[in-house]
Amino acid sequence: MVATARLCITCPDRPGIVSAVTTFLYTHGANIIDLDQHSTDPEGGTFFLRLEFYTPYMDVSRSALEAAFGEVVGGRFSMDWRLSYSDEPKRAALFVSRHDHCLMELLWRFARKELPCDIAMVVSNHEDLRASVEGFGVPFHAVPVGDGGMAEAEAKMAELLGDNTDLIVLARYMRILSGDFLRPYEHRVINIHHSFLPAFVGADPYRQAHEKGVKLIGATAHYVTAELDAGPIIEQDTARVTHRFSVADLKATGSDLERNVLARAVKWHLEDRVIVFGNKTVVFR
Amino acid sequence: MVATARLCITCPDRPGIVSAVTTFLYTHGANIIDLDQHSTDPEGGTFFLRLEFYTPYMDVSRSALEAAFGEVVGGRFSMDWRLSYSDEPKRAALFVSRHDHCLMELLWRFARKELPCDIAMVVSNHEDLRASVEGFGVPFHAVPVGDGGMAEAEAKMAELLGDNTDLIVLARYMRILSGDFLRPYEHRVINIHHSFLPAFVGADPYRQAHEKGVKLIGATAHYVTAELDAGPIIEQDTARVTHRFSVADLKATGSDLERNVLARAVKWHLEDRVIVFGNKTVVFR
Amino acid sequence: MVATARLCITCPDRPGIVSAVTTFLYTHGANIIDLDQHSTDPEGGTFFLRLEFYTPYMDVSRSALEAAFGEVVGGRFSMDWRLSYSDEPKRAALFVSRHDHCLMELLWRFARKELPCDIAMVVSNHEDLRASVEGFGVPFHAVPVGDGGMAEAEAKMAELLGDNTDLIVLARYMRILSGDFLRPYEHRVINIHHSFLPAFVGADPYRQAHEKGVKLIGATAHYVTAELDAGPIIEQDTARVTHRFSVADLKATGSDLERNVLARAVKWHLEDRVIVFGNKTVVFR
Amino acid sequence: MVATARLCITCPDRPGIVSAVTTFLYTHGANIIDLDQHSTDPEGGTFFLRLEFYTPYMDVSRSALEAAFGEVVGGRFSMDWRLSYSDEPKRAALFVSRHDHCLMELLWRFARKELPCDIAMVVSNHEDLRASVEGFGVPFHAVPVGDGGMAEAEAKMAELLGDNTDLIVLARYMRILSGDFLRPYEHRVINIHHSFLPAFVGADPYRQAHEKGVKLIGATAHYVTAELDAGPIIEQDTARVTHRFSVADLKATGSDLERNVLARAVKWHLEDRVIVFGNKTVVFR
CATH class of the missing domain: 3.30.70.260 (ACT domain)
Known part of the structure; x- marks a missing residue:
C-alpha cells in the first residue's frame, strides 16, 4: 500500500x-x-x-x-x-478505570487493523484489566490514585506518556484530569460521555434517564476541555429504549452505544477527519 | 370490521x-x-x-x-x-400557530384513515391556515390573543371545546396555556417539543443545537403539565446532522422529525397504548 | 439570495x-x-x-x-x-396513479420551498387526485390509458411535457413506460420502488415481505432504465417491523418510507448532487 | 436473584x-x-x-x-x-471458521454475563482462533474437513456436541452442514448471513452489494434449514453506506452489523423470546 x-x-x-x-x-x-x-x-x-x-x-x-x-x-x-x-501512524494511549467495554472495543479494532495507530500503552487507576490488555500485546500501566492524590498520579502518567503521545483516549476513565495535565494535549484527548450531551451531564446519567422516562438514550464522544462534559462534540448516537428497561438494561444498551460512538470518533481523529473550531468540530467523513 | x-x-x-x-x-x-x-x-x-x-x-x-x-x-x-x-373514536382538537408541518401531517394521516379519531376542530391564534384546514373538511376557528389576553382567548377556546373533547394536540401552538385551562385535560394534551428533551429546553432549541455543535437533533412528544417542557414523554426520535447544517437546515430536518414523532404519539394515544404513571409513560406497542 | x-x-x-x-x-x-x-x-x-x-x-x-x-x-x-x-430551477413533471402519499409529500415540500424546482404539471392515468393537486396551484392532466393503449397515452404525455422538462418523477405511477418514451430522459426519470431493492422486485412487494417474515422493510428511489426495477439507486432506507404487522400495516409503514426516500432523492437530483456512472450513482451530500 | x-x-x-x-x-x-x-x-x-x-x-x-x-x-x-x-441456562456450541468478529462478540458478551447460557465449546474447521477462545476459558475443538470430507467431520462434531446441546450458533462457519447433521437441531441452529436477506443470497454478498451500488447494507440472523440462506428470520439490521465504500469498507461495516445482529438473535433465543411458525418467527421483545 x-x-x-x-x-x-x-x-x-x-x-x-x-x-x-x-x-x-x-x-x-x-x-x-x-x-x-x-x-x-x-x-x-x-x-x-x-x-x-x-x-x-x-x-x-x-x-x-x-x-x-x-x-x-x-x-x-x-x-x-x-x-x-498514513505510514506515520499516531501514537495513542488509552486510559481506563474498571468498565472494560470501550477499551476492549478499541483494542479489538486495533487488532483487526481498523484503527490506524500505535497503541503505546493502556493506563488505569486499577489493576483489574491487566491480563485482558496484555493479551493484545499492549503494555499496561496501573497508576493508582493513592495518598499523593491526583497530582502524584498525573506526574507519573505524564512521565509514562513522554513527549511523543499524539492522542489520549479516555475509555471510561473515571477520574478527573487537571487542566495542567491536559494543557499539552489540546484537542488530542477524546472522552466518551454516557449520555446524549447536553442532556444528563454529571453523574449517573443512566439513572437520570430512567427517572426522566426518556425513550432514547445516547452517548457522546468529545474532546476534553477544562470544563467537564463540555468540549467539542465529535460524534453522538442514540438507541431506542422502553418502559421495560431497568437502569441495568439502560446501562447495557448504553455500553454498546458508547463503544461504537467512541470507536468512530477515535477512528476519525486518527484519519485526520476532525477539525476543531471554537467549541465545535467539522468532521469530514 | x-x-x-x-x-x-x-x-x-x-x-x-x-x-x-x-x-x-x-x-x-x-x-x-x-x-x-x-x-x-x-x-x-x-x-x-x-x-x-x-x-x-x-x-x-x-x-x-x-x-x-x-x-x-x-x-x-x-x-x-x-x-x-374501536367504534367510538375519540374527539380531538388540534391547536396550531403558524408552522403548519405538524398540523398538515396529522390532517393528512387523518384523511388517510391512519388516525382513529374525529377531528372536531382546528384552533389557531392566527388566520393563516384556514384554507388548508378547511380543504380537509375540518372546521377551523381563529382565536387570536387580543387585548383581553390569554385569559379571554382561553375562555373562548374552552367554549369551542365543549365538554366532550377527549384529546388536544398542540401541533406547534406557540402560546402557553394556563394551568386552569389545562386542568380538565390531564394526560390528554399532547405537545411536540422541537428538541431531544431534556436537552435544549426553552426557546429556539435549533439555535442552541447549532451553537453547541451537536451531531444529532431530536424531537419529543409529551403530555403537557403545568411545568413547561417537562411532562411525561411519549415518544422521541433523533436525526443525524453535520457541520454543514445551518440553523435553517436544522429546522427543516427537525420539522420532519417533529411531524413523525408527533404523529406516532397521537396514534398511540388514540389506540390507548399509553398509560401515564408519575412523570413517565408505559407505551404498549 | x-x-x-x-x-x-x-x-x-x-x-x-x-x-x-x-x-x-x-x-x-x-x-x-x-x-x-x-x-x-x-x-x-x-x-x-x-x-x-x-x-x-x-x-x-x-x-x-x-x-x-x-x-x-x-x-x-x-x-x-x-x-x-440556483436561480434557474429545473422544470419537473410528477406522474402518479392513485396512491397519493408520495405525490402529496412532494407537493407539500415544494409548497414549503424545500424542493428547488418548478413543478410544471402532474400527470395521472386517473382523475382521482385532480382537486388535491390543483389546491397547490399545480396543473393536473389526466391521461387515461384507453383503447389506444399505452402508445397513445405516451404520445399525449410527450406532448404535454414538451421539450423543456428536466425531470420526471414517478410518484407511484403504476403503468410501465416504454423505452421509446423514456429515451430522451436518460438519468432524468426517478422512480420510487416499494422495497429494499434488489429484494422483492416485481409485484406486491409488501405481500412478499409479509410471507418471508422479514424484520425490516425498505424503499428504494432509483433512476428508471429500460430494465424494470433495476436502474441506478439514488437512495434507500429501511424501517423496523414485527410479527404484529399485517400486510396493511407493512404498506402503511412502507408509505412513510417511500415518501421520505423519494423526497430525498428528488431534492438531491434537483441540487445536482447525483452523478450516474454505469449502473451506480455518486451522491455528494 | x-x-x-x-x-x-x-x-x-x-x-x-x-x-x-x-x-x-x-x-x-x-x-x-x-x-x-x-x-x-x-x-x-x-x-x-x-x-x-x-x-x-x-x-x-x-x-x-x-x-x-x-x-x-x-x-x-x-x-x-x-x-x-432462568437458573437452567441453555448449553450452547459456537461454530466458526476464520472470521472472528461474530465469535469474539459472543464470547465477550458471554464474559460480561449478557448471554444467559453455558458455552460448552467452540468448534472450528481451523486452528487459528484457539488462543483467543481459550483466553475466555471456553474449550476449543478444531475439526478440520480433511480427506474424509464433511461426513467425517460432522460425525466428529456430533460426538463433541453429545446429546445435551441446546443451541448451535454458526458465527461465520463457512462450511455447509448436511440435513442429517442438522435434523436433531430443528430451530436450534442460528446462522448469521452477511446481507439483508432475501437480497444477495449466495456467495460474496458484499461484492454483489458493491456492484449493485446499494446505499444500505444489511445482515440477517436466521434459523438454519436444509434450504441454504432461507430459514426463519430472527433479526435483521442495515447500515448506511456511500459511493466512497470499497468492498473492504463494506465488509468492515458489515462485520459490525453482523456481530450486533447475531448477538441480539442469540440473546433472544436464549431468553425464549422466539417462536417459530412455518417459515417465520414471532419475537416477543
Whole structure:
C-alpha cells in the first residue's frame, strides 16, 4: 500500500484558496484522491479543507514539501494547517478505570487493523484489566490514585506518556484530569460521555434517564476541555429504549452505544477527519 | 370490521390479576386478541396491562360489562382502569400557530384513515391556515390573543371545546396555556417539543443545537403539565446532522422529525397504548 | 439570495484536475463554497467532482464561462461536465396513479420551498387526485390509458411535457413506460420502488415481505432504465417491523418510507448532487 | 436473584386460552411478571404466548407443574408449549471458521454475563482462533474437513456436541452442514448471513452489494434449514453506506452489523423470546 498524505486547513475564507493549494500540490507531483471543503459563510466566513493525496511521484521530501507549503501557501492565506501521513501512524494511549467495554472495543479494532495507530500503552487507576490488555500485546500501566492524590498520579502518567503521545483516549476513565495535565494535549484527548450531551451531564446519567422516562438514550464522544462534559462534540448516537428497561438494561444498551460512538470518533481523529473550531468540530467523513 | 375493545389497567401488583381479568372477560364471551403486561418489580411493584378483545359474542351491553368489571375485578385489585372501543373514536382538537408541518401531517394521516379519531376542530391564534384546514373538511376557528389576553382567548377556546373533547394536540401552538385551562385535560394534551428533551429546553432549541455543535437533533412528544417542557414523554426520535447544517437546515430536518414523532404519539394515544404513571409513560406497542 | 452555480464533472482520473478546475474558476472571479470529490481508484480510476461557487463577482456571462470552461478545461481532461444555477430551477413533471402519499409529500415540500424546482404539471392515468393537486396551484392532466393503449397515452404525455422538462418523477405511477418514451430522459426519470431493492422486485412487494417474515422493510428511489426495477439507486432506507404487522400495516409503514426516500432523492437530483456512472450513482451530500 | 420461569405456547386460537393458562399458574402460586400475546387473526388464527413468572411461592415441583400443565391446559387447547427456567441456562456450541468478529462478540458478551447460557465449546474447521477462545476459558475443538470430507467431520462434531446441546450458533462457519447433521437441531441452529436477506443470497454478498451500488447494507440472523440462506428470520439490521465504500469498507461495516445482529438473535433465543411458525418467527421483545 503506497502511503497517502492528509492535509487539513483552517483559515479565513476568500477566493483562490483551493486553487492555490491544489496547484501547489500538483506542481510537486501529488495526485489528490479525496477533497472535502466547507465554508461557514460565502462572505467573511471560515474556510475548512481536508484533502488526501497520493505521493509516489512527489519530487521533494516531506520536510521540504512542508517548508515550501508553509512559505508559498500557508502564510499567504493565514492558514492553520497540518500534514500527516498514513505510514506515520499516531501514537495513542488509552486510559481506563474498571468498565472494560470501550477499551476492549478499541483494542479489538486495533487488532483487526481498523484503527490506524500505535497503541503505546493502556493506563488505569486499577489493576483489574491487566491480563485482558496484555493479551493484545499492549503494555499496561496501573497508576493508582493513592495518598499523593491526583497530582502524584498525573506526574507519573505524564512521565509514562513522554513527549511523543499524539492522542489520549479516555475509555471510561473515571477520574478527573487537571487542566495542567491536559494543557499539552489540546484537542488530542477524546472522552466518551454516557449520555446524549447536553442532556444528563454529571453523574449517573443512566439513572437520570430512567427517572426522566426518556425513550432514547445516547452517548457522546468529545474532546476534553477544562470544563467537564463540555468540549467539542465529535460524534453522538442514540438507541431506542422502553418502559421495560431497568437502569441495568439502560446501562447495557448504553455500553454498546458508547463503544461504537467512541470507536468512530477515535477512528476519525486518527484519519485526520476532525477539525476543531471554537467549541465545535467539522468532521469530514 | 367488527369492533374491538381495549382495556387499560394500572394497579398495585400482586398474584392473580391477569387470571382474574381474563377469566372475567372469557366468561362474558370476549376473545382476547392482544395482551401486553408490565410490572415495575416482581415484588411490591406496579402492574400495567393493556388488552384488546374482540366483542361479537359478548353476552352483555357495554355499560353492563363495565359496571360488572368494576365490581368484580376493578375494586378487588384497587385498579385504575378504562375501557374504550374501536367504534367510538375519540374527539380531538388540534391547536396550531403558524408552522403548519405538524398540523398538515396529522390532517393528512387523518384523511388517510391512519388516525382513529374525529377531528372536531382546528384552533389557531392566527388566520393563516384556514384554507388548508378547511380543504380537509375540518372546521377551523381563529382565536387570536387580543387585548383581553390569554385569559379571554382561553375562555373562548374552552367554549369551542365543549365538554366532550377527549384529546388536544398542540401541533406547534406557540402560546402557553394556563394551568386552569389545562386542568380538565390531564394526560390528554399532547405537545411536540422541537428538541431531544431534556436537552435544549426553552426557546429556539435549533439555535442552541447549532451553537453547541451537536451531531444529532431530536424531537419529543409529551403530555403537557403545568411545568413547561417537562411532562411525561411519549415518544422521541433523533436525526443525524453535520457541520454543514445551518440553523435553517436544522429546522427543516427537525420539522420532519417533529411531524413523525408527533404523529406516532397521537396514534398511540388514540389506540390507548399509553398509560401515564408519575412523570413517565408505559407505551404498549 | 445571490445565485450559486454548481459544476459536476466526471472524467478519467489523473493528476492536476482539481488544480485546473479551481484555478480556472478563481481567475474568473468565482468563490468556491463547497467542493466534494471522489476517485474510484488512485491509479487509472474515474474522477468525480461537484463544486458550488458563488458568482457575484464573475467577470464573464454564463454562456461565455461555459464556452471557456469547455475549451480550456473540459476538453483537456475529456470531461463529461455540466453547469447549473440556483436561480434557474429545473422544470419537473410528477406522474402518479392513485396512491397519493408520495405525490402529496412532494407537493407539500415544494409548497414549503424545500424542493428547488418548478413543478410544471402532474400527470395521472386517473382523475382521482385532480382537486388535491390543483389546491397547490399545480396543473393536473389526466391521461387515461384507453383503447389506444399505452402508445397513445405516451404520445399525449410527450406532448404535454414538451421539450423543456428536466425531470420526471414517478410518484407511484403504476403503468410501465416504454423505452421509446423514456429515451430522451436518460438519468432524468426517478422512480420510487416499494422495497429494499434488489429484494422483492416485481409485484406486491409488501405481500412478499409479509410471507418471508422479514424484520425490516425498505424503499428504494432509483433512476428508471429500460430494465424494470433495476436502474441506478439514488437512495434507500429501511424501517423496523414485527410479527404484529399485517400486510396493511407493512404498506402503511412502507408509505412513510417511500415518501421520505423519494423526497430525498428528488431534492438531491434537483441540487445536482447525483452523478450516474454505469449502473451506480455518486451522491455528494 | 430468584429464578423465573418462561412459558411459550403456540396453539389454534379460541376464546379462553389466556384465562385457562393464567388461572392454572395462579392457583399454583406463580406471579406473572411479563406476558406477551399475539394472534394471527381474530377468528381461526394461531395463538402465540410468552409469559414469564416468578416462582418463589410455587406449591409444586417443576416436573409436577409441567405434568399438570400438560394435562390440565396443554392438552385441552392442543398446545405446542415449552417451559424453561432462568437458573437452567441453555448449553450452547459456537461454530466458526476464520472470521472472528461474530465469535469474539459472543464470547465477550458471554464474559460480561449478557448471554444467559453455558458455552460448552467452540468448534472450528481451523486452528487459528484457539488462543483467543481459550483466553475466555471456553474449550476449543478444531475439526478440520480433511480427506474424509464433511461426513467425517460432522460425525466428529456430533460426538463433541453429545446429546445435551441446546443451541448451535454458526458465527461465520463457512462450511455447509448436511440435513442429517442438522435434523436433531430443528430451530436450534442460528446462522448469521452477511446481507439483508432475501437480497444477495449466495456467495460474496458484499461484492454483489458493491456492484449493485446499494446505499444500505444489511445482515440477517436466521434459523438454519436444509434450504441454504432461507430459514426463519430472527433479526435483521442495515447500515448506511456511500459511493466512497470499497468492498473492504463494506465488509468492515458489515462485520459490525453482523456481530450486533447475531448477538441480539442469540440473546433472544436464549431468553425464549422466539417462536417459530412455518417459515417465520414471532419475537416477543
